[in-house]
Amino acid sequence: MKITRIDAIPYRIGYRKPLRFASGEVHAAEHVLVRVHTDDGVVGVADAPPRPFTYGETQRGLVAVIETIFAPQIVGLTLVEREVVHARLGRTVGNPVAKAAIDMAIWDALGRTLDLPVGDLLGGYTDRMRVCHMLGFDTPAAMVDEATRMRDVHGISVFKVKVGRHPVGLDTAVVRALREGLGDDVELYVDGNRGWTASESARAMAEMSDLGLTLAEELCPADDVLGRKWLVGQLDIPFVADESATTPAEVTREVLSGAATAISIKTARTGFTGSLRTHHLCEGLGLEVVMGNQIDGQLGTACTVAFGAAFALTSRRAGELSNFLDMSDDLLTESLTIADGELVVPSGAGIGVEIDDDKLAAYRIDG
């Protein structure tokens, strides 16, 4: 069970259509595949999707920090020394995605070594989650078309709508069109990625007050301390902290300061070990939780659903599990399938998925 090597392999897979939101846009999955090797010949894998517009990590930066800073501190430890790994990686303040991928690849290797799924090791609550699809910026007609296709083809009935544009009417028109086009049976919520001010957010939420929204996420920056508190205090639905609450300490600060009333857990940035801590904190504080999407491919989505299905609190709401459908291809030997609005946790050992060597060879960009 001793870790002998960690690989960081950059790869690129194009998107069929870009995903646009208030803080950036993604045209291709330019991610890093992390592999943890052990002296038993086991290989654990996880995906590291850099989000430069949010956390400052880049694909080249991920490879460099894993190879030169993190791997040398981890090689030689065993798979069960996960708290030692957590403490060593935690000396570095930033680089959440690099740390998360190493952590999850270690859990994958542990699950493979023990021949058990990581979801069972983590909590084993259920084997599936309802799926929420995230809709990026477009015209009202195009976004209604996409949501309708997701509902008709995959049975998805929960949608997170990206907002935060100017004028705010661009986005409120989309949400209204979605409600009118899809009817009252679908669940709709909004995510602003900090694009609006507190007062713009308040105006937009007032304009949409008849549309039955269930959550509002990061509409304005948490650093607008008093404005955000003023906004959150007047809403009658939970306000989700996503990029403002990426660690248990940030969750505590944001919630106690009135900047949020619900939390997005993303395994892509807290791995399994950090997500466990955030989950337990949210449970103790009585906060609602959403399993969020860092614009993950299938490997990242398999991690999200494995963690989300492991607990009652994280599996209660639909998880954001479908945006890999926009990718032109993926790395797995067997594709994840969303049917009847649900994604079942892959049942194999570890994260439960296998990397297709030919696909990796075709898409890796390190020569």
Ligand code: MUC
């Ligand atoms: C989200 O929930 O914000 C967009 C940027 C990012 O880092 O994650 C996505 C989705």
Ligand code: MG
């Ligand atoms: Mg978000």
